[in-house]
Amino acid sequence: MAGRIETDICVIGGGSGGLSVAAGASQMGARTVLIEKGKMGGDCLNYGCVPSKALIAAGHAAHAIRDSDRFGIVAHEPEVEFRRVHDHVHGVIGAIAPNDSVERFEGLGVTVLQAAARFTGKDEVEADGTTVKAKYFVIATGSSAGVPPIPGLDTVPYLTNETVFDLTERPQHLIVIGGGPIGSEMAQAHRRLGSAVTVLEMFAVLGKDDPEVTEVVKRRMRAEGIELCEGIKIQKVLPDGNGVAVEIEQDGKARTIAGSHLLVAAGRSANVDGLNLEAAGVTYTKKGVDVDARLRSSNKRIFAIGDVAGGFQFTHIAGYHAGIVIRNALFKLPAKVAYHAVPWVTYTDPEIAHVGQTEEQAKKTLGGDIRVLRFAFAENDRAQAERETDGLIKVVTDKKGRVLGASIAGARAGELLLPWVIAVDQKMKIGKMAGIIAPYPTLGEVSKRVAGSYYVPSLFSEKTRKIVRFLLKWFS
Numbered sequence: 001m002a003g004r005i006e007t008d009i010c011v012i013g014g015g016s017g018g019l020s021v022a023a024g025a026s027q028m029g030a031r032t033v034l035i036e037k038g039k040m041g042g043d044c045l046n047y048g049c050v051p052s053k054a055l056i057a058a059g060h061a062a063h064a065i066r067d068s069d070r071f072g073i074v075a076h077e078p079e080v081e082f083r084r085v086h087d088h089v090h091g092v093i094g095a096i097a098p099n100d101s102v103e104r105f106e107g108l109g110v111t112v113l114q115a116a117a118r119f120t121g122k123d124e125v126e127a128d129g130t131t132v133k134a135k136y137f138v139i140a141t142g143s144s145a146g147v148p149p150i151p152g153l154d155t156v157p158y159l160t161n162e163t164v165f166d167l168t169e170r171p172q173h174l175i176v177i178g179g180g181p182i183g184s185e186m187a188q189a190h191r192r193l194g195s196a197v198t199v200l201e202m203f204a205v206l207g208k209d210d211p212e213v214t215e216v217v218k219r220r221m222r223a224e225g226i227e228l229c230e231g232i233k234i235q236k237v238l239p240d241g242n243g244v245a246v247e248i249e250q251d252g253k254a255r256t257i258a259g260s261h262l263l264v265a266a267g268r269s270a271n272v273d274g275l276n277l278e279a280a281g282v283t284y285t286k287k288g289v290d291v292d293a294r295l296r297s298s299n300k301r302i303f304a305i306g307d308v309a310g311g312f313q314f315t316h317i318a319g320y321h322a323g324i325v326i327r328n329a330l331f332k333l334p335a336k337v338a339y340h341a342v343p344w345v346t347y348t349d350p351e352i353a354h355v356g357q358t359e360e361q362a363k364k365t366l367g368g369d370i371r372v373l374r375f376a377f378a379e380n381d382r383a384q385a386e387r388e389t390d391g392l393i394k395v396v397t398d399k400k401g402r403v404l405g406a407s408i409a410g411a412r413a414g415e416l417l418l419p420w421v422i423a424v425d426q427k428m429k430i431g432k433m434a435g436i437i438a439p440y441p442t443l444g445e446v447s448k449r450v451a452g453s454y455y456v457p458s459l460f461s462e463k464t465r466k467i468v469r470f471l472l473k474w475f476s
């Protein structure tokens with residue numbers, strides 16, 4: 001479609017962030033153009049959250065068969081038909097895709113251009129011969145798998161999140177470069193579906209979370225047969241028959257690991273190439289577009305949101321950013337981002353969920369004037385009933401009991417996190433959580449119990465005993 005369009009708002013990128021802005025802006029009466037060069041839905045739907053969670057669900061089903069003995073049900077090795085697992089994953093994408101489709105967005109009044117956008121001036125982009133002039137632009141172009149500078153990596157075929165979900169045959173031995181959330185989730189899912197799996201991580205696996213909490217998950221991963229190589233240096237990658245070999249240095253010793261497939265999950269790079277941001281006066285670094293707290297770039301009429309804005313790279317952050325941009329661009333409100341209560345979940349089994357400050361961060365900001373509360377899932381009756389006793393909830397408060405952060409490793413940790421997101425966001429005191437009535441028997445009781453532990457030292461002290469004895473004596 002060649003020609004010229006004048007519009008109120010032009011969104012570049014039809015992923016989690018861009019679609020939210022486009023749907024909102026159009027339904028609120030703004031003339032809206034959306035430009036998407038690939039698949040509508042972006043990474044989350046096509047190459048990220050959705051296929052990864054579908055693959056994890058398949059892995060979970062296989063694991064349940066293998067692991068049923070603890071319930072008195074005879075366990076056996078599941079027969080995994082990888083082609084059908086692939087079809088399940090793509091079936092899930094297909095079921096959600098209509099929500100993000102061109103048809104749906106055109107139905108909402110959005111003009112959708114299916115092409116790559118590139119700036120030609122401060123208020124103009126070009127996409128496949130069409131020039132779009134807009135009052136506001138939103139750059140929502142996301143991120144791609146970062147490719148580390150490892151010698152030989154360009155000489156072997158390797159998978160990324162854009163190709164791993166296309167496999168129709170099970171990898172015999174998957175080597176994963178990168179032990180962050182994506183690498184760990186993919187490692188466990190493939191292991192449970194029958195692959196041998198080795199994870200290679202320069203620092204610590206799941207190193208962005210509290211080590212006490214991640215140890216619960218790493219123990220499980222190792223028990224399931226995943227080899228976690230931490231603190232290693234990759235020297236070289238080379239072809240090895242039909243597969244790959246990775247030469248590493250581990251504990252000062254050289255070692256070669258041979259595998260059938262290599263997955264690179266070693267961080268993300270912001271998608272800024274090809275946008276010609278210089279023409280628009282938009283500055284950026286390799287982390288992404290430079291933005292202020294209102295998500296405005298160095299060109300105040302151009303916003304950047306989601307993964308391309310650097311910062312936290314989650315779908316819920318892209319959606320949160322969309323709301324900030326709508327308020328700024330459409331309603332002229334100076335809305336700013338606040339990141340004190342950003343939650344995240346890693347969908348390993350058990351899951352890891354976190355919000356706010358870790359113990360280490362709180363110690364740095366408050367100089368040790370904090371309380372750290374812990375409660376083990378093994379003390380929870382529902383966890384016992386379901387044999388899901390590997391778990392820990394850890395909460396950090398200031399000395400007055402204000403909740404600063406919470407980390408959970410355990411069954412359904414992601415679902416358990418929400419009250420703690422509210423607590424951190426609202427700067428709630430721990431007493432509120434301790435005082436609620438939690439239904440029995442639920443995993444959610446761990447929240448009440450960990451909060452209650454704040455009061456244990458003073459409640460069960462000699463001083464309290466004296467007061468109680470006094471009251472019983474004189475008022476009975």
Ligand SMILES: Cc1cc2nc3c(=O)[nH]c(=O)nc-3n(C[C@H](O)[C@H](O)[C@H](O)COP(=O)(O)OP(=O)(O)OC[C@H]3O[C@@H](n4cnc5c(N)ncnc54)[C@H](O)[C@@H]3O)c2cc1C
Nearest residue numbers: 013015016017037038042043048117142306307313314315
């Ligand atoms: C394997 C994996 C699992 C993940 N799991 C989770 C999870 O469980 N929970 C979670 O919150 N997050 C998860 N994420 C992260 C999540 O996918 C991203 O944070 C989210 O997709 C970011 O949204 P976005 O709108 O910024 O970018 P995207 O969703 O990537 O969308 C960007 C879009 O812009 C398009 N585009 C790029 N350049 C141009 C151009 N020049 N012109 C036109 N279009 C362009 C792209 O084609 C793409 O469609 C996961 C990511 C991966 C890789």
